[in-house]
Amino acid sequence: MDSNNFEGEAPIELRSLEEVEKLVRRLYLPGPFQEVSKIQDALQKIQRSQEGWRFADALLQSHDNNVRFFGALTFLIKINKDWESLSGEDANLLLDTLIQWLLRLVDGGIPKLVIRKLCSALVAYYLRPDITWKQPIRHLVQCLNEGNVVPNNPGEQGPSISSMISQLSLPSILVILWFSRGLAEEVKASGSSLETHKYYERVSANIADTVEVLQLTMVAVNHPGSTLFEESISCFHDWIGFAHRAWIDKALELDPLRPLTPLAMVALSNDDMYGVTVELFTDVLVNFPTFLTPQDLMSLATLLTNSKAQDIIARLKRGDHDVETMSFARLLIAYGDAAVQDLAEKADVQQFNQILVQLLDLLSCEGYPGVEDAVCDEALEFWMTYTEHLIDSLFSAEEPKPAWMGGARQRVVSVIEACWAKIRMPSSRVTVTWDADERASFGNFRRDVEDLLQSSYTLLGPDIFEKLAHLALQSLQTHVWSDLEATLFCLNALADAVANADLVDQILTRLFDSSLFADMMNKTLSIPAKTRQTAVTMITKYPEFFERNVQHLPPMLNFLFRSLEAPGLANVAAKAIASTCLTCRKSLTSEIGAFLLQYEVLSTLESVDAYVKEKVIGAIAAIVQVLPTERDKLGPFSILVQYVEREVASSKSSLQASKAEDYQASAVCALECLASMAKASATPDDVVIDLDADIQPQAQFWTEGEGAALQAQVVRIVKKFYGEINWNSDVVKASCQVLRPGYKENTPGLFVFPTIVTVGLVMASTLQTARLDYVLDTASAMLNRHPVESEFNMRHAATSFLIHVLNLIHAMEVNRAIDPDVNASGINLAAKMIPRYLHSMIRVPNIEKLFETTLVCLEAPDLMPKRAAADFWAAFVQKHELSDEDQQIVRAAMQQYGPQLCVILVRQIGGDGSRSELDTFAEPLKKVVFAQPLAKQWLANALDHEEFPSTNVGPTEKRVWLQKIMNLRGARGTNNVIKDFWIACRGTEYSYAYK
């Protein structure tokens, strides 16, 4: 071998030990990836060869630790992979060799890495099924004690482990601990549960020896430093992990390990051992609290409340968040979670009471949550758990309620008070120094407090709501705006929780009758923007209050319109106006004139952006919508459309001034305002539909009557911009959104357009049109529901759409620019036509192109067209109520495309498709089986087709699968049968994804 030359394709050939050693050294040097990969391949080849055993032993003799490590690794790999090549005698010899190596290396200052790898090899050896090595820990201790390999006689009673351990050097004891840890870890690392179960018994047999070792090492004082203790704790930790799995799966008895817990607990008082011990107990409390006995928990409670603990709490409160204090806080919280029932129900126990006090203290540490204070969010999670426990107890307890409940409720009130102080917004001078993560963390804490408030309402009832309202009034009087903001935030959080309307009305009336709105509008007061924003948000949180108390609407709306002038408040105020007008529209009809005037003023303000205009114009349209007759609506709608025309005029000016961006912005604004009006003008979902009412008298009002001119004006605006700048996605989307709300209307209206408008918009689209998929989706939406239109018009529209789709598909093919989104939307549109317009569809010229495209899409890589094509075929292959003539056409189409469809579906299900797509392919297959008489024949032919992708299934499996599918007749179980077949076709190794 020329080990200096790794270039070229030829693999490296190794012949001698020197070459192997050289190559191992090279492996640990920096080098290009290809070279490392090539070296690894060569070394792996050696490891797996029969010579591997010899090389492993020889490499351990090297003076290079990397080479030694590789030698130990080779032993491990050989044991795992080539065990079968050893006879019983060889296996015994191997054990002696491994132990000898341990004895030789253990006190030689060899790096831990090598020794631990040797321990791993011994663990792997021990877990082989047919070895005679029993009581490995005792045997290893004996060997280390004697300094040579002693015979492995399991039945023989030698000296006790404890007497031998005390004679061992620190490195020798560490070897025992590493081996023991390896045993416990191996179960966790084993892949399948079957494999794990196999290990349980063998590993469990070592618990007693491990405990005997740990009982000595965890109290050992004759070894300086904390290494031994840390390794002992880690070993204990690993064995708890093993015990957890074994306890769940095999009901392992935990008592043998439990005597170690008090020994570990002692270390919590020792500064050197503190870190590793805290980690152990936190983990056990979080994941396996059952391991700890009631006595352990009480001892922990005592430790958590001693003077040292109280010092740490005091440090935390001062904002000292170092490793020690934070790990203590996490231990305390983990204890709280594990012992929440005792903490709630036995708060009279001194330690429990003190722990609760400390957990409450964690909510009042210095600093802002998520910024300086890293502990309060975790503490809050405990208090959520505590509150939920109280709620569960409240519902499960019989009357009278338990005595402890009163005190526990009071504690939740204290928690809310502490949280209230924490969520107060700092001044903008502070917040500008925060980065995005800190802002998000602070916001997240506030949301967590929202959750707590919502949960606690069940427990605390109206009292908390009343208290907060009282606090808000106090803050209002004292002009402490950050307090007011925090209180309003809390009241907002309770909006969905409070169900008592009378109480809400009574309390909110006091608040809204106060100077709240007046103060918020008062520019002379330096109120933070956030406080004003939260006050505005409050309006949107309690819409029912304003519905019930319309006298509060004028001052509130006045406040909101005034807020539109403030840049920081405009958007939130606009949204509040929109939601209020939508909810209280019936009470506001008399104010339409005032609203129109407000909008007039508003639209002249430079600070007002398109979003605000869109929201407010929509809000006014919502009020107009409830006017009794169409004639009543005409006037206000005309004025609103005139406002939109101002944007149109503005766009013209921009165009003339060659300000392209302004032109587009005005166009988008105009269209979005119209879209907002259209949406708000739609009949509310909860309105009662009078099926007997005659809608005829007003039916023509907007199309041929007095309103026709206004509707034409709206259409003209849409057409103008759509025609001029349909490459702008916002324009296209907004144009479609003007049309869409009308599709679901049962009664005529300004925004309920004749089908011809949508047809015109769709037909005007080309491949260059932005969001062409959205345009086609709009056509689908129209076909889906347009109850006021005549059947003839709808059929005509459907036919036009389909012809257009076919033209687009053709154009994409010619230009070789297939857009998957357009393909998917086009096929979706065709699928939507099937239930109602199949008669028209099958008469469209060149319809075969649609069938062919959908079949191609079923096998194409793009997901959305594939799903759309599957939906299309699932709809098409079903039975339809058609005339004989139409039935004949559909049957002919199925005869032509049915076999091909089945070939594609079977090919995908037979292993060509991705696993995630199987449910998609299942739908058309189920429908074919259910509705097509020739399905069995088509599927049988598809299974025998030369393009069937798998050789893993033979004719019998195929026949069985087909029979299952046919028997299910399209039932839901088909999906599982398909999944099983896919795995069978791909190979059983693909069954890994689901156990």
Add this chain to the structure above:
Amino acid sequence: MTTAGSYYELYRGSSIGMALIDTLDEMVHTGRIEPQTAMKVMTAFDKSITEVLADKVKARMNFKGHLDTYRFCDEVWTFLIKDVNFKLDNQNNVTADKIKIVSCNAKKPGEQ
């Protein structure tokens, strides 16, 4: 480090889980990884997705609807809710005719 590594597999059916399975299938198919490795990746996924959803995801939403059916069987709550309106973080609303909520205990029965 946790004491025992046993997590629900229910997130394997989520979009991200299915995408991962497809990717692993592809890697197994092309011989780039062994199925055993894929199995370990899925086990790691079960753990990570559970932890990340619990610890890192702060997005939230509220929803209202009509509770049609509910059951509690084998420590799993199932709710069928009709006419549901979701209020998302960004104040957008999403509606659905019906939804099914399957809710499992964060810790499996007997593991606590």
